[in-house]
Amino acid sequence: MKRILLLTTLVLVIIIFSGCASEDQQKPGVYNNETETTFYEGQGLTPIAEQRNNAIKGTQYIERESYRLQVDGLVENPREFSYEEITALPRTSKIVDLDCVEGWGFTGKWTGVKIADLFEEVGVMESASTVIFYSADGYSTALELDYLLDNNIILAYKLNDVALPPDRGFPLQLVAESKYGYKWAKWIVRIELSDSEYRGYWEKRGYNDRADVGGPAFER
Ligand SMILES: Nc1nc2c(c(=O)[nH]1)N[C@H]1C(S)=C(S)[C@@H](COP(=O)(O)O)O[C@H]1N2
Ligand SMILES: [Mo]
Numbered sequence: 535m536k537r538i539l540l541l542t543t544l545v546l547v548i549i550i551f552s553g554c555a556s557e558d559q560q561k562p563g564v565y566n567n568e569t570e571t572t573f574y575e576g577q578g579l580t581p582i583a584e585q586r587n588n589a590i591k592g593t594q595y596i597e598r599e600s601y602r603l604q605v606d607g608l609v610e611n612p613r614e615f616s617y618e619e620i621t622a623l624p625r626t627s628k629i630v631d632l633d634c635v636e637g638w639g640f641t642g643k644w645t646g647v648k649i650a651d652l653f654e655e656v657g658v659m660e661s662a663s664t665v666i667f668y669s670a671d672g673y674s675t676a677l678e679l680d681y682l683l684d685n686n687i688i689l690a691y692k693l694n695d696v697a698l699p700p701d702r703g704f705p706l707q708l709v710a711e712s713k714y715g716y717k718w719a720k721w722i723v724r725i726e727l728s729d730s731e732y733r734g735y736w737e738k739r740g741y742n743d744r745a746d747v748g749g750p751a752f753e754r
């Protein structure tokens with residue numbers, strides 16, 4: 535009798551604990567009625583709930599209706615784009631790892647517009663060589679125009695198939711693949727084409743302007 539009681543208790547304990555464990559497992563999140571994808575083309579993606587967020591001024595909340603992306607500088611037709619205008623442009627998806635220079639990272643499925651397609655709309659001048667990204671929190675960073683065009687770099691408005699949640703950079707994050715996280719500007723409000731070098735927020739503070747993943751974190 536004692537043995538049966540012990541066995542029943544053991545079985546109960548196992549059931550209860552396995553229940554707890556399954557609740558801990560990664561469940562795809564739902565964001566604004568969109569369910570995220572955590573598996574794509576045979577690859578596991580990092581659920582959004584597990585991705586870190588340590589932006590300089592915390593999460594920025596941008597309204598979709600009043601949002602405008604300003605594109606100016608060395609372009610033929612400087613103009614503003616609404617969220618609808620951006621998402622109506624041809625879209626591309628790709629799996630890319632974001633690697634922060636501090637050693638953590640995650641894998642996401644990113645969907646958005648190619649910088650090249652956006653630039654078609656404004657006409658980039660011959661003299662332009664640098665692209666500067668300005669964000670709603672005062673953050674900024676810059677990349678070479680050739681890097682953006684040669685690597686089909688995209689401006690993402692979706693991550694894991696859901697519209698970027700506010701803490702992930704709504705409405706737009708630059709998917710600067712093979713570059714450290716500090717080149718992945720979030721909450722982008724302005725893109726400026728320039729012919730001079732530009733040091734962004736972390737670059738001004740000593741981080742390597744090249745920012746190649748695996749390369750040196752600091753300028754030497
Ligand atoms: N606007 C803005 N974009 C930003 C940052 C920021 O502070 N502000 N931090 C950068 C850094 S250092 C990293 S690693 C990536 C990813 O950081 P996250 O986890 O905060 O999204 O966002 C980048 N983009
Ligand atoms: Mo970072």
